Amino acid sequence: MDxxxxxxxxxxxxxxxxxxxxxxxxxxxxxxxxxxxTEITRTRGAQKVSFIPxxxxxxxxxxxxxxxNRDRRGTNGDILYHLHARNLDxxxxxxxxxxxxxxxxxxxxxEALPPTVITVSYGxxxxxxxxxxxxDSGLLDDFxxxxxxxxxxxxxxxxxxxxxxxxxxxxxxxAALSYPTQFAKVAAxxxxxxxxxxxxxxxxxPAAMQxxxxxxxxxxxxxxFARTWLASEAEWRRVSPxxxxxxxxPDSPALYLSNGLYDHFGNFEGTQQLANVARxxxxxxxxxxxxGGHCAAHAPSLAAFLLSGPAPAALEN
Numbered sequence: 001m002d003x004x005x006x007x008x009x010x011x012x013x014x015x016x017x018x019x020x021x022x023x024x025x026x027x028x029x030x031x032x033x034x035x036x037x038t039e040i041t042r043t044r045g046a047q048k049v050s051f052i053p054x055x056x057x058x059x060x061x062x063x064x065x066x067x068x069n070r071d072r073r074g075t076n077g078d079i080l081y082h083l084h085a086r087n088l089d090x091x092x093x094x095x096x097x098x099x100x101x102x103x104x105x106x107x108x109x110x111e112a113l114p115p116t117v118i119t120v121s122y123g124x125x126x127x128x129x130x131x132x133x134x135x136d137s138g139l140l141d142d143f144x145x146x147x148x149x150x151x152x153x154x155x156x157x158x159x160x161x162x163x164x165x166x167x168x169x170x171x172x173x174x175a176a177l178s179y180p181t182q183f184a185k186v187a188a189x190x191x192x193x194x195x196x197x198x199x200x201x202x203x204x205x206p207a208a209m210q211x212x213x214x215x216x217x218x219x220x221x222x223x224x225f226a227r228t229w230l231a232s233e234a235e236w237r238r239v240s241p242x243x244x245x246x247x248x249x250p251d252s253p254a255l256y257l258s259n260g261l262y263d264h265f266g267n268f269e270g271t272q273q274l275a276n277v278a279r280x281x282x283x284x285x286x287x288x289x290x291x292g293g294h295c296a297a298h299a300p301s302l303a304a305f306l307l308s309g310p311a312p313a314a315l316e317n
Contacts, residue, residue, distance in 0.1 A: 049101035077158035078115035083168035090121035106303035133231035177244035187256035193270030198226035214266025250282035258288035260296035
């Protein structure tokens with residue numbers, strides 16, 4: 001018998017000796033009980049929304065994947081670009097467990113026809129950052145360049161609208177505030193807006209988490225995400241909605257902003273500040289502070305916002 005085998009047998013004998021046998025049995029019982037409790041209490045289903053899914057066709061334009069979604073009753077001539085949250089994709093619009101189904105349900109209970117919805121995606125995670133030092137930057141330029149190609153297929157819009165949540169909420173604000181003449185309205189739900197820069201000294205982060213209630217693990221993930229697409233403080237200032245809003249005015253796109261008070265991403269503080277600054281600068285703003293967590297949404301007011309308003313003058317190309 002070789003020495004390793006003898007050593008293993010010695011360890012096993014020690015573990016099964018009377019004093020240790022009881023502890024091992026107790027440990028196994030705890031593990032089994034924990035597994036059983038986890039299995040018994042796990043979520044087994046989801047509340048589904050009752051609605052008629054939009055007719056959906058999908059395609060690609062370079063690295064951009066998109067789906068065109070049309071209400072089966074018809075559409076009103078507007079195009080709504082939907083930029084999804086992290087780890088979703090361009091097919092999310094018809095998911096009957098997601099907030100987009102609630103919006104469709106609200107539209108279908110009204111007499112007004114909704115916009116054509118184009119959900120776009122560059123993958124599970126992405127930021128519409130202008131071209132910078134990071135190799136994956138430049139998606140803002142690419143997105144804006146793709147709009148004419150998509151609209152050549154779909155039709156020239158009466159108005160361009162934007163909708164996004166979480167990661168997508170940040171992205172729609174970057175697009176609309178960077179190209180204000182291109183969009184009439186923007187709805188940003190639980191957008192990733194932060195008062196503190198990801199390039200600020202690390203000593204500022206504990207105070208920020210204390211103020212906002214952000215989960216430390218999520219805060220670290222957001223920091224990594226930002227630095228994946230941005231290389232410096234200067235690049236951060238080019239995409240921060242709190243910096244971009246300083247150039248906005250009464251002719252800027254109307255804003256719909258919402259956020260849950262107990263957002264574990266820590267986005268309530270920044271979204272509320274954005275709403276306040278936008279109002280000061282004469283931007284039309286609907287601010288909906290909600291009693292809930294990350295991406296709590298109020299579907300009736302959101303659906304109404306995306307339908308409201310007269311047709312504007314022709315958009316600039």
